[in-house]
Amino acid sequence: MDYFRYDNGVLNVEQVAVEAIADAVGTPCYVYSKQTLVDHYQRFAAAFASLNPLICYSIKSCANLSICRILSDLGAGMDLVSGGELHRAQLADVDPARCVFAGVGKSDEELRQSLEAGVGWFNIESEQELEVLAALAEELNTPCHAALRVNPDVDAHTHRHTTTGTRDTKFGVYIDQAAAIFEKYGANTWCRLCGLHVHLGSPIYTVQPYINALQRLHELINQLRTNGHSIEMLDLGGGFGADYETDQTPSAQHYADALVPMLQPLANDGVQIVLEPGRTLIANAGVLLTEVMFTKTTGTRDFVICDAGMNALLRPCHYDAFHFIWPAHVQPEHVPPRRDALLDLPGLQTVDVVGPICETGDFLARDRAIPPVHRGDLLAVFSAGAYGMAMASRYNSRPILAEVLVHGSQVTICREHETYDDLTSHELNPRTIDVTACVPTNNRASREAMNS
Numbered sequence: 001m002d003y004f005r006y007d008n009g010v011l012n013v014e015q016v017a018v019e020a021i022a023d024a025v026g027t028p029c030y031v032y033s034k035q036t037l038v039d040h041y042q043r044f045a046a047a048f049a050s051l052n053p054l055i056c057y058s059i060k061s062c063a064n065l066s067i068c069r070i071l072s073d074l075g076a077g078m079d080l081v082s083g084g085e086l087h088r089a090q091l092a093d094v095d096p097a098r099c100v101f102a103g104v105g106k107s108d109e110e111l112r113q114s115l116e117a118g119v120g121w122f123n124i125e126s127e128q129e130l131e132v133l134a135a136l137a138e139e140l141n142t143p144c145h146a147a148l149r150v151n152p153d154v155d156a157h158t159h160r161h162t163t164t165g166t167r168d169t170k171f172g173v174y175i176d177q178a179a180a181i182f183e184k185y186g187a188n189t190w191c192r193l194c195g196l197h198v199h200l201g202s203p204i205y206t207v208q209p210y211i212n213a214l215q216r217l218h219e220l221i222n223q224l225r226t227n228g229h230s231i232e233m234l235d236l237g238g239g240f241g242a243d244y245e246t247d248q249t250p251s252a253q254h255y256a257d258a259l260v261p262m263l264q265p266l267a268n269d270g271v272q273i274v275l276e277p278g279r280t281l282i283a284n285a286g287v288l289l290t291e292v293m294f295t296k297t298t299g300t301r302d303f304v305i306c307d308a309g310m311n312a313l314l315r316p317c318h319y320d321a322f323h324f325i326w327p328a329h330v331q332p333e334h335v336p337p338r339r340d341a342l343l344d345l346p347g348l349q350t351v352d353v354v355g356p357i358c359e360t361g362d363f364l365a366r367d368r369a370i371p372p373v374h375r376g377d378l379l380a381v382f383s384a385g386a387y388g389m390a391m392a393s394r395y396n397s398r399p400i401l402a403e404v405l406v407h408g409s410q411v412t413i414c415r416e417h418e419t420y421d422d423l424t425s426h427e428l429n430p431r432t433i434d435v436t437a438c439v440p441t442n443n444r445a446s447r448e449a450m451n452s
């Protein structure tokens with residue numbers, strides 16, 4: 001499933017030893033395999049091809065411009081959730097018409113920016129948002145297309161922080177409210193409400209939640225059509241799994257086998273099907289490289305202390321997420337035959353792999369069996385391409401790490417390591433400002449204009 005392989009005990013990404021990258025770039029850093037990303041995209045696109053879908057890469061999963069450019073070159077549109085992501089999509093030469101814009105809290109400025117850019121679909125998450133968007137579209141004389149994000153009250157059986165399709169989450173409008181919203185706004189000419197959007201959560205390891213949601217969406221579409229509304233787009237969101245453990249995740253084909261038959265009649269009817277994969281494309285295409293700084297024992301617990309922690313990869317401590325961690329250079333008996341939590345090879349030691357951050361919650365793995373490691377060894381944290389760098393922070397004043405893209409034997413730094421100057425540059429010139437003379441901006445200004 002990916003191009004990170006051990007050859008004579010040495011971990012390579014495509015044709016390059018990861019140790020050579022660490023030596024050249026420094027640690028910690030993220031390393032991506034272009035071929036893995038391309039393969040994953042092509043497999044996903046092939047599986048759903050009969051629907052002729054618009055595949056919108058979820059930028060939030062890994063926002064690096066070089067990654068966005070690869071996907072843009074492959075024909076992907078983008079799933080955006082902020083003005084910053086639109087900015088990235090534009091820099092990556094993605095046609096805004098092939099972008100969808102979701103998110104519960106879009107600012108007026110972001111809506112204006114997206115209207116002016118010609119974003120294809122606004123995935124609307126509340127009635128108020130729809131009103132504001134329609135008013136802005138009129139003000140800018142720029143009609144737009146909108147899809148209503150509905151919340152079908154389907155449990156995706158994923159982590160509570162990333163469950164989005166149950167009734168009590170903040171996302172979308174409850175599905176039973178949708179028909180009334182179409183009645184009220186369906187005839188608006190500035191904001192043409194003619195699509196539906198769902199996103200159930202992430203990652204989703206079975207097809208059943210999608211099937212449940214699609215059944216509810218079919219009922220809703222029938223009801224809306226009966227009421228005279230035309231539905232021109234259906235966006236099924238993302239959430240497709242990644243192989244955090246070898247072969248533990250449905251393949252793109254497996255998801256497609258279950259979902260395409262349910263979507264094909266709509267596609268044949270001219271409904272544009274949109275899919276928003278993020279993780280399933282990029283997770284397995286990235287590793288985090290981190291160096292062992294020290295090892296120590298309390299007598300009851302052994303620690304491997306690395307130069308990457310929750311600042312570099314938040315997922316283990318935030319979601320209790322599993323990432324396979326293994327040294328980049330191992331004895332032949334320790335070449336891992338697969339990556340999973342229960343890998344049992346002779347001579348492993350059970351340790352906590354922790355970072356340098358001043359919190360007990362700062363860990364990459366707990367009670368994890370790995371080959372013996374020593375100060376200076378390089379570790380690879382696998383399947384870290386999605387929501388790794390994207391959620392990295394400067395906590396403890398640690399500069400954001402570098403990103404490296406490998407293609408065959410070519411190694412490209414696609415984001416430089418930040419420096420200490422980067423940490424402080426926005427703070428060097430404090431300035432006193434006059435707040436009495438300011439004009440209300442953004443949402444407050446437009447609220448007052450709409451009420452007057």
Ligand code: LLP
Nearest residue numbers: 058061199202238239240276277278279387
């Ligand atoms: N579409 C919408 C509307 C979303 O909210 C998301 C993810 C996606 C698509 C892409 O989901 P994916 O295909 O990548 O699973 N930080 C968490 C994941 C948060 C997902 C947020 N929304 C993690 O590290 O697991």
